[in-house]
Amino acid sequence: MADDKLLITELVLTAHLYNQSDKLGVDDLPQKIRKHYWNEKEKTVKRPIYVTEGDIRTIYGLENVKNSTKTLPFLEFEEFGSQIKLTVFDLAAKWLSKHPGGVDEINGNPVLASFFENYDSLPVSYEKAKSSNTPKESGREWIMSLIKSIETEKGSEEMLKLAHIVAPEDIKQNLKDLVLTKEQENEIEKITKAIQYRDYLKRIGLREIGKLLFVGPPGTGKTSIARALSGKLGIPIVEVRLSQIADQYLGETAKNIDRVFELAKRLNPCILFIDEFDFVAKARATDEHAALKRAVNTLLKAIDEISLVEHGVLLIGATNHPTILDHAAWRRFDEIVDFTLPDKDMRKKILDIVLREIEGSFNTEEIAAKTEGYSGSDLRLIVREAVLNGLITERTVLTQDDLLRGITEFNKRIPLKTKDETA
Ligand SMILES: Nc1ncnc2c1ncn2[C@@H]1O[C@H](COP(=O)(O)OP(=O)(O)O)[C@@H](O)[C@H]1O
Numbered sequence: 001m002a003d004d005k006l007l008i009t010e011l012v013l014t015a016h017l018y019n020q021s022d023k024l025g026v027d028d029l030p031q032k033i034r035k036h037y038w039n040e041k042e043k044t045v046k047r048p049i050y051v052t053e054g055d056i057r058t059i060y061g062l063e064n065v066k067n068s069t070k071t072l073p074f075l076e077f078e079e080f081g082s083q084i085k086l087t088v089f090d091l092a093a094k095w096l097s098k099h100p101g102g103v104d105e106i107n108g109n110p111v112l113a114s115f116f117e118n119y120d121s122l123p124v125s126y127e128k129a130k131s132s133n134t135p136k137e138s139g140r141e142w143i144m145s146l147i148k149s150i151e152t153e154k155g156s157e158e159m160l161k162l163a164h165i166v167a168p169e170d171i172k173q174n175l176k177d178l179v180l181t182k183e184q185e186n187e188i189e190k191i192t193k194a195i196q197y198r199d200y201l202k203r204i205g206l207r208e209i210g211k212l213l214f215v216g217p218p219g220t221g222k223t224s225i226a227r228a229l230s231g232k233l234g235i236p237i238v239e240v241r242l243s244q245i246a247d248q249y250l251g252e253t254a255k256n257i258d259r260v261f262e263l264a265k266r267l268n269p270c271i272l273f274i275d276e277f278d279f280v281a282k283a284r285a286t287d288e289h290a291a292l293k294r295a296v297n298t299l300l301k302a303i304d305e306i307s308l309v310e311h312g313v314l315l316i317g318a319t320n321h322p323t324i325l326d327h328a329a330w331r332r333f334d335e336i337v338d339f340t341l342p343d344k345d346m347r348k349k350i351l352d353i354v355l356r357e358i359e360g361s362f363n364t365e366e367i368a369a370k371t372e373g374y375s376g377s378d379l380r381l382i383v384r385e386a387v388l389n390g391l392i393t394e395r396t397v398l399t400q401d402d403l404l405r406g407i408t409e410f411n412k413r414i415p416l417k418t419k420d421e422t423a
């Protein structure tokens, strides 16, 4: 654990180095510090940054800052304004490099690492510090800044209403908690690299990348993977449901689609997740609404025009019904990723993950064998039944019987469920 003196010195030195060098950018500041000094209007941390007692209390939750400061010979506490000033830089640098835990802090702080990399042969790497530092796009404050500046424009209200925007730091889904097929893992790997090497792809003119279509039955993890990807890549996700865009005013639908794509471009780099893609096919099948057909054409055109390499938007479409999409819709995507119902081995792994935090002894192999045709989401519901049944008899430690009973209760509800899905 970093002690008070270490954190205070880290912040004061970071501020000093950041203020001095315009080679350092806002992404070089550690997330905590960046968040605290973030300027919403300018979408950055403006120079110079000053350090006060209050800043340290907010960033690190420290009390008695004044006393700690007074024991450090290279800092001065200014009573007026409670500012903490650096008096002798060299002394502070030396102190930090020798203090227990100092090198660890430096390696987690690109601003410091850029200086200490060439200092006294300390084991410090700027590259490593930078790659482990969370980029600004991960933060809630980044999204808020962008939204604030979009809000000042005409027509923006409609645009923002259509989409659900989530910052990576608020994403709850984690790839580690999802059981993926080899194919799915490969796709994630490829897309991660593509984003990392976006400039290279642009240079060689390779543009046919960054449009994925997730296809598979409900509850197989399509939404979860899209969100987890946003967390992994550290870029926001803009979620839209096609039915929602269409249902309000038919005449506005085409315009709404343009708005959503415009929003995604403004928020770049980001993921644009278009759920319920089967809506496209449904719309084409109806004879009634010319407006709806126009909207579908607008959508397909917008998909054609958006690009990961150019605009920094990774497009992910999701559909539950593969059969009803036509060729014109399919060919717009570079990769089709299959989400099948999990096989026995995957079911066991999903159960193990869902039961991880639940006390009791279970044979998940047996449950997996008895749940052929169940989706990941069905398995979660079975466990939920088991947990609730336990609670009825005041038990938080579950047994295999609870799970088996969970299956029975779940099965009772299946007719209801299928009715819901086709509605
Ligand atoms: N392969 C999987 N591994 C782990 N959990 C899964 C898997 N598939 C589905 N789930 C769980 O089921 C729930 C519903 O998944 P979701 O992503 O909404 O499915 P979809 O978007 O395909 O309908 C989520 O809570 C998710 O954690």
Ligand SMILES: [Mg+2]
Pocket: 222, 223, 224, 275, 318
């Ligand atoms: Mg979904």
